[in-house]
Amino acid sequence: xxxxxxxxxxxxxxxxxxxxxxxxxxxxxxxxxxxxxxxxxxxxxxxxxxxxxxxxxxxxxxxxxxxxxxxxxxxxxxxxxxxxxxxxxxxxxxxxxxxxxxxxxxxxxxxxxxxxxxxxxxxxxxxxxxxxxxxxxxxxxxxxxxxxxxxxxxxxxxxxxxxxxxxxxxxxxxxxxxxxxxxxxxxxxxxxxxxxxxxxxxxxxxxxxxxxxxxxxxxxxxxxxxxxxxxxxxxxxxxxxxxxxxxxxxxxxxxxxxxxxxxxxxxxxxxxxxxxxxxxxxxxxxxxxxxxxxxxxxxxxxxxxxxxx
Amino acid sequence: xxxxxxxxxxxxxxxxxxxxxxxxxxxxxxxxxxxxxxxxxxxxxxxxxxxxxxxxxxxxxxxxxxxxxxxxxxxxxxxxxxxxxxxxxxxxxxxxxxxxxxxxxxxxxxxxxxxxxxxxxxxxxxxxxxxxxxxxxxxxxxxxxxxxxxxxxxxxxxxxxxxxxxxxxxxxxxxxxxxxxxxxxxxxxxxxxxxxxxxxxxxxxxxxxxxxxxxxxxxxxxxxxxxxxxxxxxxxxxxxxxxxxxxxxxxxxxxxxxxxxxxxxxxxxxxxxxxxxxxxxxxxxxxxxxxxxxxxxxxxxxxxxxxxxxxxxxxxxxxxxxxxxxxxxxx
Numbered sequence: 252x253x254x255x256x257x258x259x260x261x262x263x264x265x266x267x268x269x270x271x272x273x274x275x276x277x278x279x280x281x282x283x284x285x286x287x288x289x290x291x292x293x294x295x296x297x298x299x300x301x302x303x304x305x306x307x308x309x310x311x312x313x314x315x316x317x318x319x320x321x322x323x324x325x326x327x328x329x330x331x332x333x334x335x336x337x338x339x340x341x342x343x344x345x346x347x348x349x350x351x352x353x354x355x356x357x358x359x360x361x362x363x364x365x366x367x368x369x370x371x372x373x374x375x376x377x378x379x380x381x382x383x384x385x386x387x388x389x390x391x392x393x394x395x396x397x398x399x400x401x402x403x404x405x406x407x408x409x410x411x412x413x414x415x416x417x418x419x420x421x422x423x424x425x426x427x428x429x430x431x432x433x434x435x436x437x438x439x440x441x442x443x444x445x446x447x448x449x450x451x452x453x454x455x456x457x458x459x460x461x462x463x464x465x466x467x468x469x470x471x472x473x474x475x476x477x478x479x480x481x482x483x484x485x486x487x488x489x490x491x492x493x494x495x496x497x498x499x500x501x502x503x504x505x506x507x508x509x510x511x512x513x514x515x516x517x518x519x520x521x522x523x524x525x526x527x528x529x530x531x532x533x534x535x536x537x538x539x540x541x542x543x544x545x546x547x548x549x550x551x552x553x554x555x556x557x558x559x560x
Numbered sequence: 561x562x563x564x565x566x567x568x569x570x571x572x573x574x575x576x577x578x579x580x581x582x583x584x585x586x587x588x589x590x591x592x593x594x595x596x597x598x599x600x601x602x603x604x605x606x607x608x609x610x611x612x613x614x615x616x617x618x619x620x621x622x623x624x625x626x627x628x629x630x631x632x633x634x635x636x637x638x639x640x641x642x643x644x645x646x647x648x649x650x651x652x653x654x655x656x657x658x659x660x661x662x663x664x665x666x667x668x669x670x671x672x673x674x675x676x677x678x679x680x681x682x683x684x685x686x687x688x689x690x691x692x693x694x695x696x697x698x699x700x701x702x703x704x705x706x707x708x709x710x711x712x713x714x715x716x717x718x719x720x721x722x723x724x725x726x727x728x729x730x731x732x733x734x735x736x737x738x739x740x741x742x743x744x745x746x747x748x749x750x751x752x753x754x755x756x757x758x759x760x761x762x763x764x765x766x767x768x769x770x771x772x773x774x775x776x777x778x779x780x781x782x783x784x785x786x787x788x789x790x791x792x793x794x795x796x797x798x799x800x801x802x803x804x805x806x807x808x809x810x811x812x813x814x815x816x817x818x819x820x821x822x823x824x825x826x827x828x829x830x831x832x833x834x835x836x837x838x839x840x841x842x843x844x845x846x847x848x849x850x851x852x853x854x855x856x857x858x859x860x861x862x863x864x865x866x867x868x869x870x871x872x873x874x875x876x877x878x879x880x881x882x883x884x885x886x887x888x889x890x891x
């Protein structure tokens with residue numbers, strides 16, 4: 252019987268949920284385009300703001316059916332912050348549907364998903380083995396490493412993970428850093444949250460804020476705060492492959508997402524060198540790349556991409 | 561309704577007890593708690609003395625072990641739980657599901673509170689924590705309006721503690737990585753937001769600059785007062801305009817809505833500020849004790865005294881206070 256050599260293990264690619272508010276037609280076109288890309292898993296669903304209703308759960312389920320028909324795995328992602336009763340009811344309705352795997356964004360989803368297979372998203376605080384084994388006993392099949400954790404913790408968790416539990420890394424995209432009750436996009440447009448006029452729709456990759464000495468620092472996306480720099484782990488591709496990481500997540504952006512997926516895929520098959528791939532990715536990141544978290548440093552730092560001394 | 565006050569050291573604990581706290585909370589001298597600051601927190605000797613002092617006066621002592629353990633260092637968190645239990649504290653405030661699982665399994669009779677860092681903002685999240693870890697109280701993040709707090713209390717049997725006064729976190733606690741994005745260390749991983757070693761103050765011709773991890777998070781005129789250097793309260797450029805893009809340097813003060821808090825069924829009010837002074841906790845505990853007692857005697861007739869506000873304003877960080885997320889207009 253052939254035995255898979257560890258050195259040949261390669262992670263698969265996933266597409267994270269769309270974090271921004273785009274027009275409905277653009278979203279539908281985007282997912283149609285993604286069906287033709289070499290991602291194995293597509294996460295979809297509203298994870299940021301319950302007021303965004305251009306697409307309802309029924310719309311996402313319909314897209315998920317198409318994803319499944321195209322031979323990919325569809326995973327329904329859920330809100331990262333649940334405050335209101337209405338949000339909780341919608342979450343319950345999503346979790347009651349049994350057709351697709353569901354990614355928990357808030358602890359509330361763990362309550363509803365317990366006892367059936369589920370994914371813990373990066374906004375679930377899974378920092379150690381005991382949490383991993385606790386959630387595995389409740390049905391966890393895959394977890395996305397919280398984005399501030401790096402190789403040291405990833406390695407220890409992967410080595411001790413229960414059988415059948417997959418590890419996914421947030422590998423490309425503006426980092427999801429924080430959530431609030433306040434809508435920062437509306438706040439900066441001097442609008443109240445209850446009268447937001449869906450102004451986050453004006454910023455298809457988030458509203459960048461810069462320091463007083465002109466460094467692009469953060470990107471505001473409704474109640475979510477992201478990094479302005481785009482986190483990129485392509486430079487660590489060989490290392491994460493050796494570690495046994497199962498999935499690398501690419502977070503959608505308004506331009507070049509399909510190109511980005513193809514660069515990752517070409518590097519995975521060996522058709523493209525990660526350094527050359529990273530150079531291409533740099534041209535598509537709205538305000539530069541970063542990767543410090545993977546090395547246990549400030550997330551904004553570029554460690555992997557720094558020139559070797 | 562219980563008044564829960566901060567204690568960064570033994571004199572603060574005694575001051576809180578003397579001035580009317582029903583409970584004090586504290587941490588050990590390491591990264592197992594979310595106020596991991598140099599010179600702050602308790603060794604066993606101080607805790608024993610503090611426990612005796614508090615218990616003699618019928619005041620409870622809670623220990624916060626409310627950061628997130630990683631594989632390298634896990635034993636520090638379990639040892640902290642063991643230590644808190646051995647010391648005989650009245651409750652342990654935890655955030656990490658793994659640490660909660662350890663504590664609930666090993667010490668089924670010990671009171672566990674879910675820390676604000678545990679990020680439970682709705683009944684389903686709280687019920688999950690109650691079902692698995694038997695939590696006896698939940699401290700809810702500063703994201704809910706008071707109406708939402710009241711609804712939450714109706715929907716769960718776990719007593720609810722809210723923050724009433726002190727520094728205001730704008731983000732959901734336990735899920736804010738802004739500090740580690742700039743410095744590599746966050747409340748979750750290190751027990752501090754904006755760790756002092758990464759903060760730099762500099763006088764320049766353009767003004768006084770605050771840098772965090774080398775990033776310019778504020779530049780103010782020399783006349784303006786500097787607050788705690790959190791990057792969420794700095795001024796940034798947004799579409800060509802310089803502004804507080806996330807939050808102004810305000811602090812939370814809910815004194816004016818105390819009757820509504822009481823009516824909502826809140827079990828305990830927490831005062832932030834273990835990193836502050838003995839004077840701070842003395843003043844705050846005295847005002848809040850008087851306010852809570854006054855309000856409980858006659859909620860309908862309650863009106864916060866101007867003298868209370870004056871005392872609180874003197875010890876507040878920043879010039880302004882806000883009712884914060886409890887009022888919907890803040891959102």
